[in-house]
Amino acid sequence: MHTRGTLRNTWHLGIKEFHSLLGDWTMLFLIVFMFTGSIYADARARPESLQRAAIAIADEDRSQLSARIVAALQPPQFITPEMIELADIDKGMDAGRHTFVLDIPPNFQRDVLAGRSPALQLNVDATRQSQAQTGTGYIQRIINDEVRAFVQGYPSVTPQAVELVPRALFNPNLTQGWFAAVTAIINNITMLGILLTGAALIREREHGTIEHLLVMPVTPLEIMLSKVWSMAVVVLVASSFSLQVVVKIALGVVVPGSALLFALGTLLYLFAATSIGIFMGTLARNMPQFGLMSILVLLPLQILSGALTPRESMPELVRVLMSFAPTTHYVGLAQGVLFRDAGIAVVWPEFVMVALIGAVFFALAHHRLRHTIGQMQA
Incomplete structure (x- = not known):
């Protein structure tokens, strides 16, 4: 009976x-x-420069030249x-662990010394669009420099340019808008999830309606849950509309992932984001x-x-600290689902x-809200 109430x-x-x-x-204008x-x-958005990009190498040649590369x-x-x-290779790319994966084929060094132009395959995670464009050029130049330096020890060999065959995954045309549009949705979910709930709590205090709630037979938990579920629904509906209409139709972005799985992840994340907003709302006057x-x-x-x-481009201390933020894990979840069509087994x-x-942020916010309401009642 108590639960029903x-x-x-x-x-x-x-x-x-x-x-x-x-x-x-x-x-309302802000949400729209x-x-x-x-x-x-x-x-x-403008692309960033290449810095500590994640790369993996499948060295099938295991030669002196491949070791140099x-x-x-x-x-x-x-x-x-x-x-x-x-x-x-595919497993690491699907999980989002590597931005680049270079496949050095067997007999690569032998083909170079024979005067041939061997081909290497470079797999690129094009969801990291700016790094994908810049990094491919870096890798091409580095490989050709190492090949030229290696064959200098063999005067009879005429150095040939190595052919690098890039394979851009998840964004084959390296279209910048594909990555930026989805990333903007992720960031806006974070921002509005926090702002709406915090602002709703402060609006109650500024308008004096919080005093009305205090004389009603409602608990701090019920007050908090009402703000969490209502604001989460608003953000979820707005973000789903943006993904389906603005991103897919207006911008023409191909989103292969499951919209339902993304919505479930977003709803779970909004549980954390709205709790942060309520916690901040209890601190601000x-x-x-x-x-x-x-x-x-x-x-x-x-x-x-x-x-x-x-995150690979960031200092180790920052990565450790941000691992305790729900946003970090939600970004990995959202990018994996939307960009790489990752299923629940991956994310x-x-x-x-x-x-x-x-759950931790919800407990902290509930404790702080009870404390704040207790002070007002006193």
């Missing part, structure tokens, strides 16, 4: 949040713009190459203070989560991490 109160309080949001024209005009504009692909442009087997606090929270979450810059670790971190 909790669900009923949570439902009615959530409906109240919808009515309150419909009366806030500024927030962030999932339409902003997405379209971000699809024209492996040794040349080093920081700062690339991380230290991971040596893998040929059968593991008014809307301007909440806005300033949001800048300090949103910028690290968006810039350091891997959505804009691959389930990200689902688990988002759920666990979300």
Whole structure:
């Protein structure tokens, strides 16, 4: 009976949040713009420079020349190459662990010394669009430099240019807008998930309606749950519309992944994002203070989560700290599902991490909300 009452109160309080949001024209404009005009504009983002790109090498030749090539692909442009087997190329690319995978075929050194022009295959994760374009040129130049330096020890051999055959996966034309548009949706989900719930709580305090709630037979948990589910529904509907209409139709982006699996991951992530928003709403005393606090929270979450810059390019300390942020795991989940058509068998670790971190933030936000309401009642 108590559970039924909790669900009923949570439902009615959530409906109240919808009515309150419909009366806030500024927030409605922000939601519409962030999932339409902003997405379209971000699809024209400027690419970044190559820095510590993730690369793996399948060395089938295992020769002196192939060892030289492996040794040349080093920081700062690339991380230290991971040596893998040929059968593991697709698995690593599908999981998003490698931006580049270079396949050095058998008898590569012998073909070079015989004066032939052997071909190497370079597999490129084109979801990291800017690195894919820049890195392919880097790798081509490095390989040709190493081949020329190697054959200098064999005067009878005339150096021939090595043919590098790139294979761009998940974005065959390296279209920048494909990556930027989906990334913008991911970032806007984070931003609005936090802003809407925090602003809803502060709006209650500024308008004096929080006092009305305190005299009603509702608990802090019901108040919090109502804001979480209502704002999560708003962001989920807006992001799904943006993906289907703005990204797929207006921008013509091919999204091979499951929209349903992405929506489930987004709903789980919004559980964490809205909890962060409520926690911040209990700390801020008014809307301007909440806005300033949001800048300090949103910028690290968006810039350091891997959505804009691959995490491999970041310092080790930053990567460790950001592993405790739900945004980091949600970005991996969303990119894996939408770009690489990854199924639940591939992205389930990200689902688990988002759920666990979300539960921690929900507990912290609930504790802080109870404390805040207790102070107001006193």
